[in-house]
Amino acid sequence: MLKIKDLNLTVHHQPILQKMTIDFQPGNVYGIIGPNGVGKTTLFKSILGITRYAGTITVNGQPVSDAKVGKLIEYPNFYQKLTVQQNLNLYAQYIGVQQSAITEILKKVSLNNARNMPFQSLSLGMKQRLGIARALMGNKQVLLLDEPQNGLDPLGIRAVRNLLNDPEIRRNKIILLASHNLNEISRIVDKIVFVNKGEIICCINNLPHANYDVYQKLARGTTLSDSQWQVSQILGTDYWLSTQSSLRFQAPLIGTVTSLENLFDFVITGEVAHNVNFN
Secondary structure (H helix, E strand, O other), X not given: OEXXXXXXXXXXXXXXXXXXXXXXXXXXXXXXXXXXXXXXXXXXXXXXXXXXXEEEEEEOOEEOOOOOEEEEEOOOOOOOOOEHHHHHHHHHXXXXXXXXXXXXXXXXXXXXXXXXXXXXXXXXXXXXXXXXHHHHOOOOOEEEEEOOOOOOOHHHHHHHHHHHOOHXXXXXXXXXXXXXXXXXXXXXXXXXXXXXOOEEEEEEEXXXXXXXXXXXXXXXXXOHHHHHHHHHHHHOOOOEEEOOOEEEEEEEOOOOOOOHHHHHHHHHHOOOHHHEEEO
């Protein structure tokens, strides 16, 4: 388990991360979404120990180390004139991994046939997959991916999506995927974490058939009918299961006006956002 507790980070008296507390469980892919500049990349850098912070970050109760965390942050950086194989050979030596493991990794990311190609001749999608391959080396427990599909053509986007949906890649790993591509997020991840102004607003399950099961506690002074109207205006849902003190509804994405974009707007900018708990 990747456990983050009371994570705070301030730069020039400006809070970047505030009171972040969350547990990430193995076997799950988490989509980290939020507006630009709200702390998603800074969260990744804190997990990697690149930035100084207050609070605790542990993996299975132990301090985070390079041996436990693989990463693809921004653009994958390799030696341009070296081949795919040569680049991974160097990294294998650096982390103490047998070079025999490289072939298996390249097969997982569908690059085994490109092992003798120089890095500079790879397509952008192939470069991204090579970056993921490097992040996977050494049987890492946590995988951090920051915009892994950024700048890719449709074929490259699909290749990365298929890779991240591979059960062998996911098995026993915690994968955090930060992206602005909400459509792709909804097709890959198990859970969605909303981040805004350096805080984790909520974490929801990305349920089958694109249904979000949402539970809202009514704020003091808010009537059930008021809350129903407010939610229906934003999400367009009309499926209600309610009590006198709470409102539970499903927000299907397919065939309705509801979308992950609408849900995102609801959480980030909605007037009742801080009164909402997502199951």
